[in-house]
Amino acid sequence: MNLLDQLRExxxxxxxxxxxxxxxxxxxxxxxxxxxxxxxxxxxxQYQPIVQAAVEHAREVEGDRKAQLEACMDGLAVGFGKEILKIVPGRVSTEVDARLSFDVEGSVAKGRHLIGMYEAAGISRDRILIKLATTWEGVQAARVLEAEGIHCNMTLLFSYAQAVACAEAGVTLISPFVGRILDWHLKDRGVKSIPATEDPGVESVRRIYNYYKAHGYKTEVMGASFRNIGEITELAGCDLLTISPDLLKELQAADGELERKLSPDGGAEVEPKISLDEKAFRWMLNEDAMATEKLSDGIRKFAADIVSLEKLVAKLIDQPVTV
Structure with missing residues (x-):
């Protein structure tokens, strides 16, 4: 079997x-x-019908331009999610606006609204993960949503502190960003490459995974943001791995025996269980320069892409309606 087929096992x-x-x-x-x-x-x-449906939905919304844009963005996110769920048998993650990353109430309201849109379309909330940035506020919003049966995927996660807080909040899934951690360390060390076996992003996910399994947390670990297939193969056995089409293609074309590197049975040294309140969380995050920088940078970049998407759909909303 190729590496992709072996990984799926x-x-x-x-x-x-x-x-x-x-x-x-x-x-x-x-x-x-x-x-x-x-x-x-x-x-x-090929996806213009989805975009057009979101635009038409926005035009029907009463209110100012801000309300129309918000309705269009929500319609676009859910529209793509609905099409995706026709293909994949499992779940789709739908992200909350990054500009709400420090707003607990706003994030909770948006999560409820997105789930409501899916359910109105006949899609069970069990097939949806509401995606939130792993700020302190994002974790607290996830705690509220999870208590209501709305499952969450915590993104832009770069540190042990973030992972511990997510587990304590009972979130469904976390997405530690392997490649972006590597990017930071390459720049910091002034080198062009780091072997996959020593990759700091891989090491971060391995540490989090072993901590969760050792202490019985149900939160799933999904490695994300990969730069090469070496990072992926070093995390074989992780609960989930989210992989770009280019790297999926590379794995599918590669032969060889894939060794399982992570197992719920453990075997690794167990770190003591810790608990974090807001002050401890913020201090641990602050002490991790890489995580602090990458979290802020990730929020800014996602927010910028949202603004770009809003500009795109605003032009479409303003176009004359043809009969």
Whole structure:
């Protein structure tokens, strides 16, 4: 078997893309998207019916331009989610506006609204993960939503402190960003490469995974943001891995024996269980320069892509309606 088929035997493979055609080709169980991927997909000719449906929905909304844009963005996110769920048998992650990353009430309201849109379309909330940035506020919003049976995927996660807080909040799934951790360390060390066996992003996910399994947390670990297949193979056995179409293709074309590197049975040294209140969380995050920088940078970039997408759909909303 190729590496992708072997990986599927020990890890749930998730497609990290907004490209519905790629999902149909690689047949992942779940799919996750983000504002950057949706912005790219919304400009592709084959997805214009989804975009147009969101625009028409927005035109029917009473209120100012802000309300119309918000309705269109929500319609776009859910519209893509609905199409994705026609292909994948599992779940789709739908992201809350990054500009709500420090707003507990706003994030909770948006999560409820998105789930309501899916349920109105006849889709069970069990097939949806509401995606939130792993700020302190994002974790608290997830705690509220999870208590209501709304499952969450915590994104932009770069540190042990963030992972511990998510587990304590009872979130369904976390997405530690392997590649972006590597990017930071390459720049910090002034080197062009780091072997996959020593990759700091891989080491971070391995530490989190072992901590969760050792202490019986139900939160799933989904490695994300990969730069090469070496990072992926070093995390074989992780609960889930979300992988871009390019790397899925590379795994599918590669032969060889894939060794399981992570197992729920453990075997690794167990770190003591800790508990974090807001002060401890903020201090631990502050002490991790990489995580602090990458979290802030990630929020800014996702927010910028949302603004770009809003500009795109605003022009469409203003176009004359043809009969």
């Amino acid at each position: 020990m890890t749930v493979v998730v497609a990290d893309t907004g490209d519905i055609e790629a999902m149909a080709q690689y047949k992942p169980r779940d799919t996750t998207t983000n504002p950057s991927l949706l912005y790219k997909a919304a400009q592709a000719p």
